[in-house]
Amino acid sequence: MASTETSPHAARYPAGAQAFPHRDLIGIGHLERHEILFLLDEAEQWVALNRQPTKHNDLLGGLTVINAFFENSTRTLLSFEIAGKRLGADVVNMHAATSSVKKGETLIDTAITLNAMRADAIVIRHGSSGATQLIADKVDCPVLNAGDGQHEHPTQALLDALALRHALRERGEAAEDFTGLVIVICGDILHSRVARSNLLCLQALGATVRLCAPPALMPVGIEAMGAEVFHDFDAALAGADVAMMLRLQTERMSGQFIPSAREYHHLYGLTKQRLANAKPDALVMHPGPMNRGVEIDSEVADMIDRSIITRQVEMGVAIRMAALDVLTRRGRGAEGWGATA
């Protein structure tokens, strides 16, 4: 059994709970640089485990993890479910579409109900910004934000950072963080919690972040968060190390934001030709789901040496295992993490 105290990086961080003194994981905005690095380092052991034929550990045996998804999700829900199960937890999924939420129950009452069932961790996805914090304030166990409105999606940003770190290390560019890297995030920034969390996370790790979108899909005042704003994708890509593509979140759009998918692709689609504006070995990322032929061409998405899109999915499970492990340490009475609540 992989005891957390024997993690290879243990000496790099403060002892016990001081390494990550948060009950919940609500947003990257709440985290310090060393706390982000701690979660990434914690995830490494799970990356290794997940590559074994037998992918199981009973660290969370006997604990109950509830995935409460008030908004549709396939990949994130699956990733959290696999993460919990690989750590031996009893994982229960609650879909809003089939729950009492449809019967008029308030979000707070749902939270209190989940709490009364004595969950040991609750994973929340909700369509409204701030909803996860609202629930976290009402329950006694750790809460993980799996995406709240257009606010944050912290595990996505962490898994993106982990995938990027792995790709760089494999190339022999073993850096502590992303200092000096230029990363372009292109797409529907306005409606994207992934863009916000990634902006915060990548900047905390030293990268320069360029955001690229047509003006209607660029949030007002995002420069104040430290981003460089571009409307011309070719200019944004010039000299970039990474191109992270986002899909158009048409389900969040009221009114017309772009004339057509074809025209969007003409201006903002990542083609092989356009990728040539970036550095010769620039990496391509996408949080999924992809709309091939709209924001990204298949030949780019499938480039074996450049696209790390499937790597991102792989790292997602490891990051979520790390988050579940770290956040339940207090409740499990792990040494140095405080008494059982």
Next chain:
Amino acid sequence: MKQVRPLTILNGRLVTHGGIADGAIRLVDGTIETVGDATAQDGDDTVDAGGKLVAPGLVDLGVFAIDKPAFHFGGITRAALMPDQSPPLDLPSRVSYIAKSGKPDLWVHPLAAATRGLAGREIAEIALMRDAGARAVATGRGWIADSGTMLRLLQYAAMLDMVVITHAEDAALTGEAVATAGEYATRRGLPSAPAEAEAIAIARDIALAELAGARLHFRQVTTHAGLELVRAAKARGAPVTCGVTPAHFMLSDLATVDFRTFARLSPPLRAESDRQAVREAIADGTIDVVASGHDPRGPEDKRLPFADAEPGMAGAETLLVMVLSLVRDEMIDLARAFDLLCSAPARILGVEAGILQVGKEADIAIIDPAKPWIIQSAKMAATAGNTPFDGQPTQGRVTALYKGGVPIDL
């Protein structure tokens, strides 16, 4: 209840139009009989104001609920009820019911819905509602998007000599927004709209009102650009007035940090520069009225994610103290404070109140302007304590209140 015996309030600092003057006031048969050098006569009840302010009862131009304990706490003796009720005030029968609902110790002036169901399409029966007791016409929390409908409404209201109270936000631009576009909304991922939505609405409505020769009142103007348009319209003599609620001169969008739904308002809180512009507009007279926008909302409407919560705040109890804070900040003097709170809204509504003048309704508040207290959400008189000022120390308290010369238990 009618006033039985004359009442003389002695030893007060009278808030009159010309300024603050020591003196007494005598109230007879529900109206003001003498102001200034009044003396108690045989058989009068007398009250010693002990040097406190003797002011007109507040006239609150634009509330969303009738909430007597909160109004009385705040010194409000008349309140104009917005038509955004369930069902909306778009029929004469509803208007006449509401017009009687607060009497005798609170007069409620219903504002007639400008359009049926407040949907912004068909003009409601505003002449019938006027005759049933409506004091003005209001578009409610929404804007009338159709310029043709708005023009015809203004022409019709002008003919009936009714002021039109409008909400200034271009609906197509605001959409589902719950915040003002800017850094704070972006950081929190809140659906937002540019502050310019207000100026666009104001520009159109002023143009249409001048075309129609109608009196127009913007219930809340909250941005520099919007206030500039009102300032210019007033300078050329257009019959345009405007108001604001204290939240927009006390708070900026910074108050929505941590998704605090008590700061979810309509229009949303603005940038700090706009807050400063509102304060300047109060000082220079561009803003005529400060109203509470009183809208008590319980947890079922507020204990929700920010964008899902209802807008509005319980403002009746804090209206007076927030305006008095502008006096302490030396932005306005006391006489002007009560013009914003009493006489200007009474003038716009056309009611014989809001001023200490012989013959006016004897609605009187005795106020200790220095009395300190702490605003506490959990202890408010309102039906719900949704105030963004929770925990804030403040100064100024109504110590006695009279409606038509009759004392009200506080």
